[in-house]
Amino acid sequence: MTTNAAKLMKGNEAIAEAAIRAGCQAYFGYPITPQNEIPDYMAKWLPKAGGVFLQAESELAAINMVYGAAGAGSRVMTSSSSPGISLMQEGLSYIACAELPCVVINMVRSGPGLGGILPAQSDYFQAVKGGGHGDYKLLVLAPATVQEAVDITYASFQLAEKYRNPVMILGDGLLGQMMESVTLPKVESPPSPPDWATTGRQKGKPRIINSLYIEGDVMEKRNQHIFAKYAHMAEDEVRFEKYHTDGARLLVAAYGSTARIAKTAIDRARAEGIPVGLFRPISLYPFPNDALRKAAAEARVVLTLEMSMGQMVDDVRLSLEGRVPVVFYGRTGGVVPTPKEILKELHRVWENRA
Template sequence: MTSPSGDGRRLLMKGLEAMGEAAIRAGCRYFFGYPITPQSELPEYMARRLPEVGGVFLQAESEVAAINMVYGAAGAGGRVMTSSSSPGISLKQEGISYIAGAELPCVIVNMMRGGPGLGGIHPSQADYFQATRGGGHGDYRLIVLAPASVQELADSMVDAFELAERYRIPVMVVGDGLLGQMMEPVVLPPERPVEPPHRPWATTGARGRPPNVINSFCLDPAELEAHNLRLQQKHRAIEQAEQRAVVEDPDGRSRLFLVAYGTAARIARAAMRTARRAGIPVGLVRPVTLWPFPRSTFDGLMDRALGFLTVELSLGQMVEDVRLAVEGRRPVLFYGRTGGMLPEPEEIAVRLESMWQQLAAPTATASQTRG
């Protein structure tokens, strides 16, 4: 197989394959996973491409085995990733907690599907709590990236590896089957150095230095508390430095704001355009990092926002973080579909019209009274 061009040309690629090629160009040389719909095209792509660049692909016997192989490769200093979909990510949670506790960099892709349980294979965002609250046991966090196009799926892989190594933390990239299966033009990132940066903490042999020991096991409560407090200090540094969001405000005069990520953001954008044609001044806030959640973006909108409508492919999860960011300063409403159902832009536009009537009317009345 010939690798796709990296000369800056736009190529038509499927989302999952663009992720795989971008990961390889970002220096990934180890992939351990297990097939599950709707993400199986990603390990399939890596199985073909990694041997061509001297890398290692291994289909493990289970998701549990795969994440522990990631643990081992990361501890040895390898640039490593895995991918799965919702039930598979659930099975990986113990290993993810171990990796976070050991402060090892790796990348985890979750192409979400409907649940709970085995659920269905259609698009969902019902893993938001699992991704942003750690998911496994203990006090820890993951950096969570939420791309919304095939180009962003590719770009997110470069960002994910860089962030994982900068902070020695697992990074999760979340999407769904719709994003993963769609084809869009994409410009692939340039090739990165194959060898990762020097990692003095890795278990690469102890010739000329004391041996490194990597684990997440600590029987002394005082030592374990100190370790957790140090992790929290790192988490605070990430919160200060890595909040990311895109605000779409075509004329700079929006008074209502949709809040959505990933596939839901694409639908919300269409709803924004529909509402604007009806004369409702609507913008869109699209979180790019789900953790750290971009709270500062909401602070910057308080001078003109009348309210926020959170749109999700779930029954309401990110809306809790939106309400925490807004801190009661403005109304935060919710609209969601679940089970793999996608909202129509017109449904969201109707809700926006209702919000506008409720929130703008008191403002207009107050202005008339003052006049």
């Protein structure tokens, strides 16, 4: 695909094409539903673009191949879904500590356990709170449309390189499987390997990619250094969408597919006279705390909607610091809430407001 005209593409395939156009040089992954179209697409098209595709023997191996390739200065990604992402947590912790850039697509399915293959948002905590062992975070971005998934995927490689930190794109089965019209970005060339990458030292000093710091004060400094980057992220990388939030007395907080469904319900509720708006965090880490607080300034109540038993609602409450009552409505297990049931919930919350 070379033209920039709008095309009808499945979410997973559009993400894969966006990654190739972003100059992704290597993909390592392991099959798992509902994201299989990503490795399938990559297997077919990435080598044609001069990149490396390799199906690993497990998610453990895949994320460690990502570690190696990223450490060697390659623009690299993987993709998986919930149980596979769980297996990648060890590697993500090492990658974050060793300060390597990479992009991880997570098309979330229901859990816990083997769960199901239907869409869910029950891995919010795992995505935004670190996920593996130790003090670290991923930069987590949650698109709500296929076009937004394309744009975020395209931008994510440079974000990963800017912060030398993994970027996770948190979608769900709905986003991955639906087809929408997208405009694809232009093809970008990957940069030369950075100075810190292991490319053979030539006449220089050896480069070491490492996450082992035996002495407490040295490890503490490493943690502080990593968290200084996260402070920069909080200043520069916060993304969100506001929808009818001006004057909203009922504010809905929702992300990804759920936010999209909520919009339909909000349109109907507004037509029925409820002053309701939507605040949609796009960056889940860093979380748009200040923007949410401002959007909720006139709200009497905030309703958090998720396809989970309630995870992002904790961050909503932390952001609002008790200023506004926060209530929660969620469906989980792969059950996607309908606009009708959300509308019913909007009525219930509005009528029961304090």
